Amino acid sequence: MNIAENRQIAEIHHYVGGTVRRAGTDRFADVFNPATGEVAARVAMGSADDVAAAVAAAKAAAPAWAEMPPLRRARILFKFKELLDRHHDDLAALITREHGKVFSDAKGEVTRGIEVVEFACG
Incomplete structure (x- = not known):
């Protein structure tokens, strides 16, 4: 086994409302290192509900920031x-x-x- 076969690939999840949360889907997209062509990480693909949660968190935080x-x-x-x-x-x-x-x-x-x-x- 070589090092590349033993390498862990990081999963990048969403950060909403001050916490890391998993997406509402099981879909991921690979993030490639263009210099090597290797997969550097996997990023969670969000659902419409994930986007709505992020927008709601931003709306909830805005008044406190403004004040x-x-x-x-x-x-x-x-x-x-x-x-x-x-x-x-x-x-x-x-x-x-x-x-x-x-x-x-x-x-x-x-x-x-x-x-x-x-x-x-x-």
Whole structure:
């Protein structure tokens, strides 16, 4: 048996309302590493009910976010930016693995995303 045969393939589920939840279907789509052609992960395919649950969770969260003082919202966004900075290389590696970009381009893409979050922080 070689390493590829023994490798576990991660299953990616949905994150809704602060929790990871399985999709309402048993369908999955493969996520391929374009550099190798290997399956890197499997992502759960959601149903209409899964989408409705995500929309309902977003609608339920929106009023509290809107009523939150701007300073507190900014602190949350700054914490998000801090996490992006801390995991910059990990995120770039994921982009490289899932989209086939060279690592330096992927790092630039993450940097641009961080700049958007910085702008949102005010």
